[in-house]
Amino acid sequence: MVNVDLAVLNITQETLVKYLKLKPTPQLEKRPAVMTSYSGERIQSLGVCRVSVRYKKRKIATFMEVVQDECRPALLGGNDCEMLGLLKRVHLIEACRKPQNEQMKEEIKKKHSQLFRGNGALPGVHTIVLKDGVTGVIHAPRRVAVAKRPQLKKELDRQVKLGFLAKVEEPTEWVNSLVIVEKANGQMRLCIDPKDLNKEIKREHFQIPTKEEILGKLANAKYFSKMDATAGFHQIQLDKKSSMLTTLNMPFGRYRYLRLPMGICSAPEVFQKTMHQFLEDSRESACTWTTSSFGDRLKQSMMSV
Numbered sequence: 001m002v003n004v005d006l007a008v009l010n011i012t013q014e015t016l017v018k019y020l021k022l023k024p025t026p027q028l029e030k031r032p033a034v035m036t037s038y039s040g041e042r043i044q045s046l047g048v049c050r051v052s053v054r055y056k057k058r059k060i061a062t063f064m065e066v067v068q069d070e071c072r073p074a075l076l077g078g079n080d081c082e083m084l085g086l087l088k089r090v091h092l093i094e095a096c097r098k099p100q101n102e103q104m105k106e107e108i109k110k111k112h113s114q115l116f117r118g119n120g121a122l123p124g125v126h127t128i129v130l131k132d133g134v135t136g137v138i139h140a141p142r143r144v145a146v147a148k149r150p151q152l153k154k155e156l157d158r159q160v161k162l163g164f165l166a167k168v169e170e171p172t173e174w175v176n177s178l179v180i181v182e183k184a185n186g187q188m189r190l191c192i193d194p195k196d197l198n199k200e201i202k203r204e205h206f207q208i209p210t211k212e213e214i215l216g217k218l219a220n221a222k223y224f225s226k227m228d229a230t231a232g233f234h235q236i237q238l239d240k241k242s243s244m245l246t247t248l249n250m251p252f253g254r255y256r257y258l259r260l261p262m263g264i265c266s267a268p269e270v271f272q273k274t275m276h277q278f279l280e281d282s283r284e285s286a287c288t289w290t291t292s293s294f295g296d297r298l299k300q301s302m303m304s305v
Contacts, residue, residue: 028066035065043067055084119162122235122278126260126270128242129202136173137196141249144180148188149251152180155188156252164234168254172247175254179263191263192246198265206269206276229275233267234259236274 028047035043046066053060053076060083081087109116144152159165179191218224229235237259238246246257246264260267 035067053080053084055086058084060084119164119231120229120235121163121237121259122274125237125239126242126274127239128245128264128266130200130245131202134200138173138175139177139193139196139249141251142177144178144251148180151188152190152250153252155190156250156255159190160255164231164257164259165248165255166243166258168244168247168256172244172254172256174245175247175249178248178250192248192257192261194246194263194265197245198263201264201266203266204269204273206273208269208272231259233262233271236260236271 028049030047035045037043044067048063049066050061051064053062060080062077062080076084076086078087082089156165160167174197176197177193179193181189181191183189238257243256243258246261248255248257260270
């Protein structure tokens with residue numbers, strides 16, 4: 001069997017007794033090693049030994065972690081398997097750092113500089129469609145700790161300035177609760193909790209491709225580029241009626257989203273469909289790009305955004 005990270009030699013109790021009776025007794029190098037099985041079980045290492053491994057006409061010397069196990073086979077490390085000819089690495093992705101590619105990247109950033117500034121917005125507006133005969137639900141504002149209110153107000157003002165949120169003064173049929181998520185860097189992420197609204201939304205059920213489908217289209221590709229949309233769902237603008245559905249209750253009053261917020265049940269498929277439509281001309285040909293046409297195809301994708 002093959003283990004990607006390290007080689008593991010499993011021995012039974014009987015083999016261990018014979019091993020310890022050898023004269024001179026082979027020495028196991030003790031070192032701290034924490035191993036975990038695929039099922040999450042912690043494995044105790046007896047130590048490390050140097051062994052010779054032979055396969056056909058190839059022979060290598062390698063270090064193996066020795067563990068006591070009655071039924072599991074030994075594991076060979078990935079590098080050992082390569083040296084023995086058991087495995088051949090055929091998929092290796094390397095970052096392309098050639099000067100001409102760096103120059104092309106700078107040219108694209110300069111020519112399409114408007115795409116790399118601010119937060120952007122995709123053309124058109126999205127409408128959230130509700131089921132017939134729906135009655136709105138109003139949630140009371142959730143309490144926010146006094147110590148966190150200044151940071152909340154700062155983030156709220158920032159999103160209003162960016163055009164993601166707007167103050168609401170008129171009555172609304174729907175008022176949702178606010179959810180505050182603290183990021184790893186200590187900053188706040190404001191989210192909507194539309195649990196009642198989500199029950200009444202008519203979803204578009206646009207199929208989101210699976211990992212297997214995406215990898216299948218990249219079978220013959222050699223060069224890859226990645227474009228990351230800033231603020232993701234917030235690239236999609238909402239019409240006035242849909243925006244009112246996303247009204248939030250906060251300690252500082254009510255606000256509504258002007259862009260598609262995280263938490264709306266249809267948001268992932270709406271975003272996927274929008275990106276699918278904008279990149280439709282170039283996404284299918286991604287598998288057959290050649291070295292000479294890669295730059296032109298990348299520029300074409302930038303023009304589509």
